[in-house]
Amino acid sequence: MSPTIKNIPFARPSLGPEEEEAVLRVMRSGWLTTGSEAEAFEGEFAERAGVEHAVALSSATAGLHLGLEALGVQEGEFVAMSPYTFAATAEVTRYLGAHPLFVDIDPETLNIDARQLDETLSTLDHTRRVRVVLPVHIGGVPCPMHEIRQVIDNQRHSNSRPTSITGNSRPTLDPAAPISILEDAAHVSPSAGGDRLGTMGEVGVFSFYANKPITTGEGGMLCTHNAELAQRVRLMRLHGIDRQVWDRYRSVGAGWRYEVVEAGYKYNMPDLLAAIGRVQLRRTEELRRRRSDIAMYYNQALCDTGYLRPPADNGNTSHHLYILRLIPEHLKITRDEFIARLNELGVGTSVHYIPLHIMPYYQRRYGLKPTDFPEALRAFEWCISLPIYPDLTDEEREYVVRAVRLVGDAAYQGKGA
Numbered sequence: 084m085s086p087t088i089k090n091i092p093f094a095r096p097s098l099g100p101e102e103e104e105a106v107l108r109v110m111r112s113g114w115l116t117t118g119s120e121a122e123a124f125e126g127e128f129a130e131r132a133g134v135e136h137a138v139a140l141s142s143a144t145a146g147l148h149l150g151l152e153a154l155g156v157q158e159g160e161f162v163a164m165s166p167y168t169f170a171a172t173a174e175v176t177r178y179l180g181a182h183p184l185f186v187d188i189d190p191e192t193l194n195i196d197a198r199q200l201d202e203t204l205s206t207l208d209h210t211r212r213v214r215v216v217l218p219v220h221i222g223g224v225p226c227p228m229h230e231i232r233q234v235i236d237n238q239r240h241s242n243s244r245p246t247s248i249t250g251n252s253r254p255t256l257d258p259a260a261p262i263s264i265l266e267d268a269a270h271v272s273p274s275a276g277g278d279r280l281g282t283m284g285e286v287g288v289f290s291f292y293a294n295k296p297i298t299t300g301e302g303g304m305l306c307t308h309n310a311e312l313a314q315r316v317r318l319m320r321l322h323g324i325d326r327q328v329w330d331r332y333r334s335v336g337a338g339w340r341y342e343v344v345e346a347g348y349k350y351n352m353p354d355l356l357a358a359i360g361r362v363q364l365r366r367t368e369e370l371r372r373r374r375s376d377i378a379m380y381y382n383q384a385l386c387d388t389g390y391l392r393p394p395a396d397n398g399n400t401s402h403h404l405y406i407l408r409l410i411p412e413h414l415k416i417t418r419d420e421f422i423a424r425l426n427e428l429g430v431g432t433s434v435h436y437i438p439l440h441i442m443p444y445y446q447r448r449y450g451l452k453p454t455d456f457p458e459a460l461r462a463f464e465w466c467i468s469l470p471i472y473p474d475l476t477d478e479e480r481e482y483v484v485r486a487v488r489l490v491g492d493a494a495y496q497g498k499g500a
């Protein structure tokens with residue numbers, strides 16, 4: 084190991100002079116909140132993602148909330164998802180008085196297991212109505228969207244989803260309509276081709292939180308092909324007011340008049356942040372390529388250890404996270420000891436995820452036990468996320484690999500042990 088111990092943070096945003104200039108431009112313009120920058124960001128994002136409508140928001144959490152609301156999720160209904168995710172994915176169901184319906188993961192991808200989803204939906208008793216499936220592309224690794232759609236198409240129970248949203252009214256329900264898909268694309272880099280994650284369900288939600296593939300510090304984007312759904316989200320993101328502030332500001336004359344037609348929320352994205360987002364969006368490919376290079380480097384350098392498994396990669400991943408899985412049978416130390424030793428060597432790490440079904444709130448509210456979702460539990464107990472971000476230097480990534488090998492090789496107890 085190098086005599087100088089480095090201090091490598093787990094995450095660091097990649098921001099440069101273009102982002103700085105964009106912020107200054109907005110500061111000098113006299114208009115800081117949602118306006119022309121946010122509007123332009125939405126248009127540019129929609130074009131890149133290949134989707135009809137993109138609505139800029141204060142966070143992905145806001146997007147998940149508004150997406151479920153616009154899809155007509157009602158009190159007492161269920162939203163199917165894996166417990167292997169961040170708090171936001173499930174908490175939004177509770178905002179609406181609905182409930183998460185957890186389904187275990189595929190241990191290879193760490194995403195919701197389509198086969199188990201099928202089983203869960205097929206064996207639900209009729210008192211539990213699932214309105215939405217909410218797949219999360221963990222770390223940017225794609226969920227099996229075609230299989231999930233197939234599972235939904237095969238369902239014959241009387242679920243419903245909104246088929247008509249007229250003007251500003253609350254979604255109406257068609258009892259015979261199938262379950263909707265809301266993609267949690269918080270870890271996804273908006274893709275210009277192939278299977279465009281985040282645009283394959285009725286709704287997709289991206290995050291621009293500080294460590295995400297593209298960032299605005301805080302922020303999110305809701306994408307949909309459905310014009311009425313987009314209109315509902317636009318209404319609810321700003322107090323349920325029938326005209327956006329920017330439209331009122333632009334119009335000469337009765338600019339002050341507006342009507343509150345619903346009890347909405349305060350979920351808009353300010354221009355200050357949207358301006359950063361526009362620059363980051365233009366840099367999407369450059370940022371994604373660098374993450375991908377680092378992932379390839381780690382894969383190569385760590386593939387032959389005997390005590391680690393690299394993350395799943397089918398070529399369409401955004402490499403938001405690099406989640407290593409330790410092989411417990413081949414190691415003399417625990418995951419927590421492994422992390423502590425990496426931290427002593429100055430390598431920042433994290434754990435994705437502590438599954439929601441072992442969190443006090445979900446255990447208390449739904450009486451869940453850790454063993455209810457054994458794959459999620461096992462993945463959690465043996466995973467470590469390594470630093471992966473565009474500004475991680477070649478020297479730093481080399482150091483990370485040497486630190487992992489130093490800790491792991493010393494703790495290796497061979498395949499036969």
Ligand SMILES: Cc1ncc(COP(=O)(O)O)c(C=O)c1O
Binds near residue numbers: 219
């Ligand atoms: C899987 C997942 N979904 C949703 C969110 C919420 O994103 P935001 O912080 O933009 O609200 C996060 C945040 O990290 C996340 O990891």
